[in-house]
Amino acid sequence: MSGIGDVTMDAVTHALSGLRTRSDVRAHNIANANTPGFRAMRVDFESNLAAALDRAGSRRLDADAVEATLTPDPNLPGPNGNTVSLEGEMVGQMEDNLLRSAMVNAFNFKANMLRTAIGRR
Amino acid sequence: MGAFDAMDIGRTGVGFARYWLDNLSHNVANVNTVTNPDEEPFRARFVVAGANGAEITPSGSGVHVADVVDAVGDAPLLYSPDHPLANEEGYVQGAAVDLAGQLTDMMLAQRTYQANVRTIQTAKEAYESALQIGRG
């Protein structure tokens, strides 16, 4: 990451992009809710982001330092071997939306701090 | 431990209630399943709930399917001498399913499902109102 901002803005940006990957994977899971033998996947960006933040300290994050990892969902398979949990994906989507709003709020907050410091409202 | 624990806990409840409903449907669908009296009859499957430990929050993390057990007891014998599965005496064996009990459980399972959906909705609204903190 470069230009205006700090490590927190980078973290928030990475979280937003991780959330986008997660919503893509959720869409794929839901689309295959009836596919026999389909294994639902989960997206984890949090642990890589936490590790990257530990490495960076207060320095900026590298653009490619944070990659989301996909792991199989540990749900018990249904009768046709499918591990998609529809209600799990639905609640997950709600949580992702809330986290996205919180991250957008955090980004706006950082941007407003900079604006105030620059002297414009 | 995540930022949206109440929703995750509600999700375990919805998942359990759905699994319960699935099994109740299976039991009711097989209420007329007959077998030869020498074979094992169809037995209703009962879903056993178990409380989760401290996976999500220290105070508890919802519910999981602890076990699925078959109904016990004798299945009814039905006199039906023309049935291909009938034994020499002309009896077939019905299903070990208490239909009235299954339908009562179905209402309970439905209410459980609704209650947990309500938990999730309430938690979502609470988190949404938290997002309004500081908005003049």
Next chain:
Amino acid sequence: MVATPIGAVTPIIQQSTMRPPGVDGSNGVGRAYTPPGTDGVGQTGFADALARGLQAVSDLEGSSDAVAQSLATGGGASVEDLMVATTQAQLGVELLAQVRDRALEAYQEIMRMPV
């Protein structure tokens, strides 16, 4: 007249260094409150007040950064922690900007005085 608004805003900056509940583990129940400035320490004038204000706002921004990073990494912070921390830091910065603007205004006014 310059000192009046600054003296009025300093306590607010100091109060806002309270962390949101849950971040430092305290529940904030029954804590004694000592109004700032009554202990007679550090009341040496505008420069000192400004320095303390800057430090307080910097601390607020640091703690709101920590909450934002914790929430982004699933580290246990909650949405309400984030919103409270960011709101406090935002208010602190805006307050400091107001102090800066008023101080500049006062300075310019003094400079315009016919001697």
